[in-house]
Amino acid sequence: MWRKKNAWLVLIGLAISIKIFSLFPDAVEKYYASGIYPVISKLQRILFGWLPFSVGDIFYGLVIIWLLYKLYHTTRRIVKRQTNKKYWLHALLQTAFVVVVVYVSFNLLWGLNYNRRGVAYQLGLKVERYSKNDLVQLMQTIVYRLHALDSPSRVNRQALARKRNLFDGAVSAYGQLAHNETKFTYSFQSVKPSLYSYLGNYLGYTGYYNPFSGEAQVNTTVPLFVQPFTTCHEIGHQLGYAKENEANFAGYLSAKSSQDALFRYSVYFDLYSYSRYYLYAQDSITAKQLDAQLPAGIKADHRVLREFVKKYRNPVEVIIDKLYGEYLKANEQPGGKLSYNEVVAWLVAYYKKFGTEAI
Structure with missing residues (x-):
């Protein structure tokens, strides 16, 4: 229980920090787009670029399979009347946790680039x-x-x-x-x-x-x-x-x-x-x-x-x-x-x- 609470606090803290940081394009351009992100992207390409198939596509496929399984499992429980208030509260918390994890991961790995100054700024256009x-x-x-x-x-x-x-x-x-x-x-x-x-x-x-x-x-x-x-x-x-x-x-x-x-x-x-x-x-x-x-x-x-x-x-x-x-x-x-x-x-x-x- 304590670990879950700490995980929530860390994730919410990161999500809020990312959102606040994204409001400052100059900082995003200098520290993230021109600093942190190039290192992250090169590491990703070194790790997966040599493989002849798309690791990301396999990941997406597994996510879709997992979502379909969850949908099937939930539908089955509804049909069998095995759901209650506690079940739906737990499901809601799980979904919220996954959404926050995806939001934080997406932005740290790439998404903050949406908030940079960008190519026009770089080329003086x-x-x-x-x-x-x-x-x-x-x-x-x-x-x-x-x-x-x-x-x-x-x-x-x-x-x-x-x-x-x-x-x-x-x-x-x-x-x-x-x-x-x-x-x-x-x-x-x-x-x-x-x-x-x-x-x-x-x-x-x-x-x-x-x-x-x-x-x-x-x-x-x-x-x-x-x-x-x-x-x-x-x-x-x-x-x-x-x-x-x-x-x-x-x-x-x-x-x-x-x-x-x-x-x-x-x-x-x-x-x-x-x-x-x-x-x-x-x-x-x-x-x-x-x-x-x-x-x-x-x-x-x-x-x-x-x-x-x-x-x-x-x-x-x-x-x-x-x-x-x-x-x-x-x-x-x-x-x-x-x-x-x-x-x-x-x-x-x-x-x-x-x-x-x-x-």
Whole structure:
């Protein structure tokens, strides 16, 4: 009884301390994101990165099995009328204990990165509201890049169907970026195919980061031209860029630094879609004019992606999307799923500082 009480006191004390600490972004950036977290993440990658399978995925699978068992056990007791006030109080305390443990573990291992100053602060970018002209200028530059990359990106595209080439290519891209920006140095590789890739097609995810194992997982069953940017995005999470727009921007900076044309194509392909979402809402005519300027190969890839998404669309995906959007909102991303698209603001700020040739 005394041990349980002490455990509760320690956990609650840690949870309160984490919450208070998270209110000070400068402190989080200096002491956690740039101090404690890099050590934690490297240790995780050293421990699990060498394994050919995802430890985090196995952990998630075991958690789901445990939850299903608990649900079955509780349902059975209810049916047999074996529950009482004491049982439900004990169950409530157990659940609360698990929730607090997960909250503390999640934040100490990675989650506090949601409260850091972030990549715009590190690069000295002035991220602000942008105009339609800014957006059009950005998209014109992206269209220009896609024209240049359309043919080269198809020469040896199938080579990235081999997962090792894909993952090594992403690590190499970060290596190229780190020559000029050492803050993006990525050591001790830990990028793996998701054990639940096919399930991901129905749930609508292309990749995810596991904060409990430090592994980046990629859905390797989605169209090949999507995978390079997804891989770079997930490595961005490993480097401590928790918010989706920031992980997208880290993924962009690395993928565009790659010597592989398909990596560069992959990032500009996605960025065009993100930018188009906002332009179409303001000026659908201009958006369609830019669409018409895209090479035939890129239009074909867009059709392939649309058909892929359509093939796996289902009611469960809508629910998962909604839940994930709420998760993002609870973690300093009020835009929910649109947080991914918000990388556009970073891109505009980037070209305003370094010029459109830097895009």
